[in-house]
Amino acid sequence: METKKIVIIGNGQIGQAMTHLLKKDNAKHLIEIYDNDVSKNESQKTLKDCLAGVDFIFLCIPSWHLVETLKEISTNKTNKQTILISLSKGINATSKDSVDEMIEKHTKNKKYAMLLGPMFSKEILNNKMSFAILASKDKKVFEQISKLFKNTKLKLEYSKKVHSIAISGVLKNIYTLAISIISNSLEDNNIKGFLSVKAIKEMEQIMKILRLDKKVIIGTSGLGDFIATVSSEHSQNRKVGIDISTKGETLLKSEGLISLPPLISILGKKYKKLPILCLLEKIIIEKKNSKTEVANFLNKI
Numbered sequence: 478m479e480t481k482k483i484v485i486i487g488n489g490q491i492g493q494a495m496t497h498l499l500k501k502d503n504a505k506h507l508i509e510i511y512d513n514d515v516s517k518n519e520s521q522k523t524l525k526d527c528l529a530g531v532d533f534i535f536l537c538i539p540s541w542h543l544v545e546t547l548k549e550i551s552t553n554k555t556n557k558q559t560i561l562i563s564l565s566k567g568i569n570a571t572s573k574d575s576v577d578e579m580i581e582k583h584t585k586n587k588k589y590a591m592l593l594g595p596m597f598s599k600e601i602l603n604n605k606m607s608f609a610i611l612a613s614k615d616k617k618v619f620e621q622i623s624k625l626f627k628n629t630k631l632k633l634e635y636s637k638k639v640h641s642i643a644i645s646g647v648l649k650n651i652y653t654l655a656i657s658i659i660s661n662s663l664e665d666n667n668i669k670g671f672l673s674v675k676a677i678k679e680m681e682q683i684m685k686i687l688r689l690d691k692k693v694i695i696g697t698s699g700l701g702d703f704i705a706t707v708s709s710e711h712s713q714n715r716k717v718g719i720d721i722s723t724k725g726e727t728l729l730k731s732e733g734l735i736s737l738p739p740l741i742s743i744l745g746k747k748y749k750k751l752p753i754l755c756l757l758e759k760i761i762i763e764k765k766n767s768k769t770e771v772a773n774f775l776n777k778i
Contacts, residue, residue, distance in 0.1 A: 481506045483625070484527045486546060487537035488512035488519075490598035491564055495535050497602050498629045506625075513542070528553045533560050533625065540567025540576055541735055547583035560618055561589035562611075564596075566646030568736040573743055577643040588618050591639055593646040593698040595705035596631070597712075606630045610698040612642035634697055641690040645699040648683060650714050650733035651740060652676040653706045655753050657718025658760060662771045672753070673707065679751045683740075686747050721760065722767050737761055752777075 483499060485492050488510050499508055510519055511527045528534070528550065538546060543565055550561075561584065565576045574582060580589050594609030601607050611633045613619050619635045626633060636642050656676060660669040677700060684691035693699055706712045713731040720727035727734075737757055741748050748754050756774045759765045 481532040481625075482530055483508045483533045483535065484531045485510045485535045485537055486512070486524070487535075488514075488517040489537065491596070492535070492537035494596070494598040494601035495537055495564070498631055499625060524549055525553045528555050531555050531559055533562060533622070536561060536563040536565060538565060539730070539735075540565040540569065540579075540732060541730075543567075543576065543579050544569065544572075544583060547579060551584045551587075559587065560621060561587055562592050562622060563589065564592050565732075566593060566643075566650055567732040568647055568739040568743075570735055570739055573739040575640065575643045575647065577639050588615065589613065590618050590622055591642050591646075592622075593642055593702065595697070595702045597705065597709055599711055601631070604630060606632065608632050608634075608697055608701060610634050610636050610642050610696065612636040612639045612698075614639055636693070636696075636698075638690050638693060641684065641693040642698050644684065644687065644689055645680070645693045645696070646702070647732070647736050647740065648680040648694070649699060649703045649706060650731065651737055651757065652680060652733075652753065653703060653712060653714040654718045654731065654733035654737070654761075655757050656707050657712075657715040658722045658757075658767055659771050659774075661719045661722040662768050663775075668775070669707075673703075676753055677703070679753050682751060683744065683754075686744060722771075725767065734761065 483506055485495055496510060509527045511524050512518055561580060563576050568575055569579060577591060590611050590613035592609050592611050596607040596609055611619050611622060614637055623633055656669060656673055659672055680694045681691040684694055714733040717727050717729050717731040717734050720729060741758060756770060759770045760767045
């Protein structure tokens with residue numbers, strides 16, 4: 478494979494994990510890292526400087542920073558063949574666009590892929606295996622990106638159902654938040670196990686309402702990532718859920734927390750048929766007491 482220029486935008490944990498993977502067996506490639514927080518930058522280059530002649534751009538930033546970054550990418554000259562790879566999982570609170578929709582809206586005709594699945598940064602940095610769906614409408618894009626990870630412990634599957642994969646990542650985060658609030662309120666693994674199944678069923682219902690492929694939910698980007706996230710102490714959505722259950726509020730941000738209101742808005746009145754989502758609405762949007770609402774919810778099962 479010829480030498481490629483790779484830019485990683487976002488030098489947080491997932492950005493560092495991607496850097497770790499890409500540098501491991503791609504010493505001949507030029508890898509640059511950019512973060513809006515200058516203290517996290519390895520060089521003093523601007524994003525414009527980093528993007529010059531770039532072949533692959535990894536978007537390792539929260540979804541709420543995505544539009545601003547995409548607009549900046551679109552105003553700078555990149556190769557016609559530059560490929561964007563997004564690891565973000567969310568819905569924009571204002572436009573209600575999912576990540577794939579944001580990319581298509583703000584970087585017209587740019588080739589891109591979604592990289593979603595159980596990929597905890599700390600495990601990647603400790604050279605543990607990780608797994609992901611690499612979703613793109615063009616299989617050639619998948620093949621080009623796959624070459625970058627060929628000799629790493631990140632195992633990739635291809636999907637052309639980009640929007641379904643993007644929404645599965647959103648739902649995984651939201652329902653992780655729900656299960657974390659419920660299980661922390663009760664410290665009961667029996668209920669956690671039972672409601673995790675109910676959560677998967679609700680995710681499938683949402684996919685059906687949105688006319689997307691519900692089979693995606695039981696795949697790597699859905700069920701696979703959901704199990705990993707619900708059970709991991711490293712999950713930001715789990716930390717937010719525990720905070721809300723314990724303190725009644727949180728100062729943390731997570732993709733599940735930010736994406737809940739726009740998801741409910743997208744679903745319209747149909748969300749009323751989804752008990753776990755309704756529970757989250759009462760606790761997070763209406764600010765009702767989590768323990769009281771969880772108790773009421775369980776009494777109705």
